Amino acid sequence: MTAILWFRRDLRLDDNPALAAALASGSPVLPVYIHAPHEEAPWAPGAASRWWLHRSLQSLDRSLQERGTRLWITRGDSLAELRRIVAATGAAEVHWNRLYDPRIRERDAAIKQALRADGLRCESHNASLLFEPWEILTAQGQPYRVFSAFWRNAARRLPDIRPTATAQDIQWASIESPGLAIEDLALCPRIDWDAGLQASWTPGEQAALNMATRFLDARLERYGEDRDRPDVPGTSRLSPHLHFGEIGPRRLLELTRARAADPTEDPAEPFVREVGWREFAHHLLYHFPQTPTEPLNPRFADFPWKQDGTDTRLEAWHQGRTGIPMVDAGLRELWHTGWMHNRARMLVASFLTKNLLLPWQKGADWFWDTLVDADLASNTLGWQWTAGCGADAAPYFRVFNPVLQGQRFDPDGAYVKHWCPELARLPLKYLHQPWTAPTAVLTAAVVTLGTDYPHPMVDLATSRKLALAAWETLK
C-alpha cells in the first residue's frame, strides 16, 4: 500500500498536516507534484511566481533527496495524473493541503469526489491558514466584512493554534518512474530578466525558516514603527514564502510566541495583526469568490473608470515612468525584485485608481504577473481596499498624496534615490516633487525633466479633483 502526498502550495516538510496524515496511515508516502496551470485559469501563476515555484520545487526535491526519495513530477489534468499514479503504485489513499482560490476549490472538490468513488481514501487538510474561512463567523452566522470585528473574534482563539510536529523517520515509497524533471515544466523565463529576482530572494523551506528567525530576532521589536518605512528593512518579507507554503502561519505564530509570550500584545501584536489581515483576505475570497474581478461594494459597478484604449498611461505606470518619484520608486522596485513594500503598494494603487482613474483590475493584473508573492486573496483585498470598493475599504475620497507620503515615510529620500538614481543629486526639498524645483536647482543636479526623468503625467491636485467628481456621479 502507498499513501500519495499531493504537494501544491505547501512546499515544506515541517508543519505539514497532509504529510502527517499520510504518515499516520502507516503506508509508505509518495510525494507528488502535478503541474496543471490551466486548471487555475485565469489566475494561473504569473511570470514572477513561476520563477519562484521553479526554485521552490528544486529546494523541496533536494530536501527529499537528502531523505532518500524524490519528488514525482508530472503535468496534465490533476485527476487523470493522480489516477495514473494510483494505477502505477497501487496507492490506497491521497492527502493534500487545502487552497482557497475559487477555481482550485471547485477542482479539488471534484477530484475528492472522483477519487472516493474510485474507492480511495482521500482527505484534505489545513496547512496554510490559522483558521478556516468558515470557522470565523458573526453571531448571526454570516461572514465578516470588517477587519477589526473579524480579528477580535479570531484572535481569541489564537491560544489553541499549534503547528503540526515535524515528521520524523518517514518511510517513503520507492519511486520506479521519477517522472519529469523540474526543468521540463518550463517555469523559468525564456529571456533573461530575472537577475534582480535572483539577487533578492532564496526560495525554499530552509530559507523561509531563516528569514522568519532573523526577522523575529532582529526586527520584531521595532516592527510597529518600521513596517511603514520603505527606506528601512523593517518588514518580514515572508509573503512569498507564506504564499508557496514554505513556512506556515502556525509555525510562524509559534516562533513568535517563543519571543513574546502573548502574541496579541506588544511587541508582537502589530506583526501578528498583519498575519490576521492575510487570514481576513482568505476569509473574504472564500465567502465572496467573485471579488477577484467584481467590486464587493455593488455601488462601484457603474464607476466611470477611464478605460484607456491605447494603454499608454497604463504602460507608463507599469514601467515606473509616471514622473512622481515615490510612485516610480515602488513600481521599479517591483519590476526589479518581484516585490514592493506595502506602503508603496498603497501609493501606486491609489495613483492608478484615483489620479489616473484606471480600473483597479488593471493594477491587480500587473501585480499578478510581476509579484513573487502574488496571492489571489491578498491581491484582491489590497486592490479593492485602495480603490475604495472592498471590505473595510478606505473611503474613495481618501486620495494618497505621494509627495506628502514620501516626505513622511521616506524622509531622507533613500528609497527614491535608490530606485530613481537619476534624481539622487536633487536636494531633499525637491526630491519628492522635482517638477517644483527651480531651473538652476535642476541644472545643478544634472536633471532635465522630460529627458532624464519624466514630467509628472498628471497634476496631482487636478487629478484628485477629477477623481472626487467621478465619485460624486455614483451618489
Next chain:
DNA sequence: ACTCGCTTGGT
C-alpha cells in the same frame, strides 16, 4: 489596513 457613532439584537 482607521475611527467613530449608530443600529440592532441579546441580556
Next chain:
DNA sequence: CCAAGCGAG
C-alpha cells in the same frame, strides 16, 4: 443596559 458589527467619513 451592553457589545457586536457595520457603514460613513
